[in-house]
Amino acid sequence: MVVTETMTRERNRRGEGGRLRAEILHAATALLEETGSEQSVTLRAVARTVGISAPSIYAHFPDREAIVDAIIDDAFTDFRDAIAAAIDTEQQPVRRLLAGCSAYLRFAEDRPNRYRILFDRRDLIEDCPPDPDRLALTESRTESFALLVTSVQACLDAGLSTSTDPFGDATAIWTGLHGYATLHARLPSFPWPPEADTLDRIVLGLAHITEEP
């Protein structure tokens, strides 16, 4: 007997309707990561993947946009956690900084489309009024960046950097990492230098690190 997608799914028991929300998010994330395009997260495609009818989604999300927002929210949490975890594997400040940046690039390389959506939205382009629903998302972004600033500051505090502007240096590192991550994903056939070289260049050069770890 051939088991199709639709046959697999059983209706949730009473009180467990909320489980569908997670299934929807999971399916939508898979779609987005496969295609790399937010446009491919359609209610119908998501419903097809989950094995439900499209209108069922409205019990859990007010509209299509809300699903995409939720995906980005999740992705940012993952991103921040991955970097934080990597930093925590090291003690020495320069090593911690490098580990965090390395995790940044690894995240972008392992799941390029997941990384892509993090900074792809037009959220902050228009000076929109502070939207409470989006505040958590903004904070999650801020936190990822704060990890970087803190790591640079730690090098400075330990006397391992001649930086006079840790925030500016962190910003420079961020743009360097972002540029490498996005171009590397877009143009894989370009003769890129090894990731370790890039990391050294960006981190040690831009953060004014004086001593090798």
Add this chain to the structure above:
Amino acid sequence: MVVTETMTRERNRRGEGGRLRAEILHAATALLEETGSEQSVTLRAVARTVGISAPSIYAHFPDREAIVDAIIDDAFTDFRDAIAAAIDTEQQPVRRLLAGCSAYLRFAEDRPNRYRILFDRRDLIEDCPPDPDRLALTESRTESFALLVTSVQACLDAGLSTSTDPFGDATAIWTGLHGYATLHARLPSFPWPPEADTLDRIVLGLAHITEEP
């Protein structure tokens, strides 16, 4: 009398049908630059803007994709020309390099959506067979990058850089510029340092320039 878009346009005279091609491209470019999304370049939207019927486009482009390709091709030519022109305004090697990089950022800032499409396509992700129609496009990309490599090499030749790897340094500068350009456009409310500082950081730091111009 109210003159509407559609009333404005007159049919081209015989032999001048080719002019419509330019009008289509112009309209499509405007659409892409306004919205920043390739998706908004639809045959119908383009036709509406030009003031023709949608099927008329088929006399000049085989399909929708061909229009977008043509836009990117044009954008790349503009991009390369802007950088080349800026470099040529200076004599001293370091100044030339800085001028080129500055033009890079200015292009990205002035026409963010035009810049965006340059590296946004998935062209090279799959190892597609060498497509002769796309070769010019690829060359135009290569040329833009070559300008950068040459500029770094010139600094080295003049003894103004301690670079041991001009190609790698040019790559690092490129990723730095790209990262700054894209993030700056995406998150304008972030406390970015002045562009000049960023340029100095990226160019002087990453290209191992020893002497200020």
Add this chain to the structure above:
DNA sequence: TGTACATCAGTGAACGCGCGTTCACTGATGTAC
């Protein structure tokens, strides 16, 4: 223990929309005689 009933999780049909593309066509423009 049995049964009527409220609730919950989800369905199926339908709406209007814009899309890419096709097809047969029209009517002005230039040209051959």
Add this chain to the structure above:
DNA sequence: TGTACATCAGTGAACGCGCGTTCACTGATGTAC
């Protein structure tokens, strides 16, 4: 100079598609008595 005709630059209607969203509904599940 006049006219028949080929050509060129488009048009308008239609196709099937997938989409977001709405609406009235169904049928299994648990609960009150």
